Amino acid sequence: MVHFVGAGPGAPDLITRRGAEMLRTADVVIYAGSLVNPALLGLCRQDCSVYNSAQMTLEQVLDVMQAAHAAGKTIVRLHTGDPCLYGAIREQMDALDRLDIPYDDTPGVSSFCGAAAAVCGEYTLPGVSQTVIITRMAGRTPVPERENITALAAHGATMVIFLSAGMLDGLQAALLQGAYTAQTPAALVYKASWPEEKVVRCPLGQLAQAGRAHGISKTALVLVGDFLADEYQRSKLYDPTFSTEFREATV
Template identity: 40%
Template sequence: MINQLPARVWFVGAGPGDVDLITVKGRDLIARADAILFAGSLVQSAATQWAPAHCLIKDSKEMRLEQITDWLIEQAQPGKVVIRLQTGDPGLYGALIEMVQPLDKANISVEVVPGVSSAFAAMACAVESLTLPEVTQTVILTRVEGRTPMPEGESLQELASHHTTLCLFLSITLLSSIEHELKAAGWAEDATVLVVHKASWPDEQQIIRGTLANIRDKCREAKINSQAMIIISPTLGARHWPDLKKSKLYDAGFTHRFRRAERISNKEQS
C-alpha cells in the first residue's frame, strides 16, 4: 500500500491542461496525497480536485528551485504521499533531474508518473497526425535557442533539414527566428504551420493554422505569446488529401501474426 512506503516524492505529469487527461495512476495518487506542490503557472488548480481534505496544497509559481526542493524534502516523511504535480510529462522540459538530485542526497525515494505532452494534445485537438506512411515516420521534439543555448548539432536549421515533423516547445515569441531557420533548411514559404495555444484547456484553447510566411502575423493578431505548441510537418492537412498512402497494418493484402493476407482480385485492386 502507498501509505506504507518510506519517504518518497512522486513526480506526476498533470497532462496538457484538461484535468481529465491526467492518468488514472496520477489521479489515484492525488486522491491519497498528504502534500501536493503544483506548478500553478502551467497547471490548473482544478488538477488537485481529487485531493483529500487534509492534503496540504501549495502553488510553486513564485518559488525558486531550492525552495521547491526544500519544500518537498520537508514534506517527505515515511508513510506520506508527497506529489510534485507538473505540466505535461515530467521528463520533457520539466527540470526533473534538477529536482531529483537534492532528493537523492536526502535519501528520499523518487517515482515518476508520465503525463500527456502538449505536443500530442495539440495534434489531437487539431485532428492531425504526427506521422504518416511514406510521408514521415519521425518526430522531433525540440525548442528554439533563446536564453537557454542549444547543444552543438541541435540548431533548428540542422534539425529542420530532415524535413520531418517538428514540435517546438517554449518558442512562440521566436516565430521570426523559426521562419528564418526553416527557410534556410529548405522549407518553402507556404509550408503549413500549426500553433495551438493551451491545447485541451477548456474555454482557452486556440488553434491557429498558417504558413511560415504568415503564422507570425496570425499569432500576433490572436494575441498568442505564451503556452503555445508550434508544429511544422509535411503531414499537416492530410485529412483533406484526395490521395493518401494507407497503413500496411490494416491492408487486406498484408500478413501479420493476427491475420493472414487475403487474395485480392484484379478487379478489386482497380
C-alpha cells in the same frame, strides 16, 4: 515518499487514474503553477498543503520535500504534461538521491499529444514522415548548437516546437532555412485541451503574422510539417495486399 506526476496537457480529465489517486491521497502537493490547470487541485484533500513552484526556487522546493518527508508525509510533485519533457525533474531526483528520499515517476499525457488531438492529426503518416522532432528555440535557456532549429529542420520531418511561441519571427526564419518552404503547413496550438484551446493553421511563411493576428505569444506549441496536408500513403498494416503475423493477404 515523493511522487512525480504528469498532470496532462490541461483538461482535468486527462490526468491518469494513478495520478488522480495520488493527488487525492497526498499530504503535500507542489505544482507547476505557471502551466498546470489549477482545477486539478480540486482533487486534493482539504487539509492538503499546496505550494506553487512557479514562485519557488529548486532549493525551496527541496526544503518543502525534505521537511514533509521527515514528518512522514506523502508528497506529489505535479508537473505539466509529462514531466520527462522540459520538466526539470532530473535535478530534483538527483537531489533527492543525495538526501536519501525515495521517489517514483507517474507519466502523463504530453501537450504534444494534446496538440495532435487538437488538429485531429497523425504525426507519422506513411510516405510523409516517420519521424517526430520535439525541440525548442534557443532563448534565455540555450540549446546545444548541434540542435539549432535550422539543423533540425534540414530533415523535413514532423516538428513539434515547445516554448517558442514568443519568438515566432526568429523561429519562422530558422525553419525556412531548412527543408521546409513558405508553403509548408504549420499550426499554432494554444492551450491544447483547455477550455480556451485555440488552433491556428497557416503556411509556414505566415507563422509569425498568424501569431500576432491571434494574440498567441505563449502557452502554445508550433507544429510544422506535411502531416498537416492532405496527401499521404495508405498504411500497410490494414492493406488487404499486405500479409502480417496475424492476417494473410487476401488480394
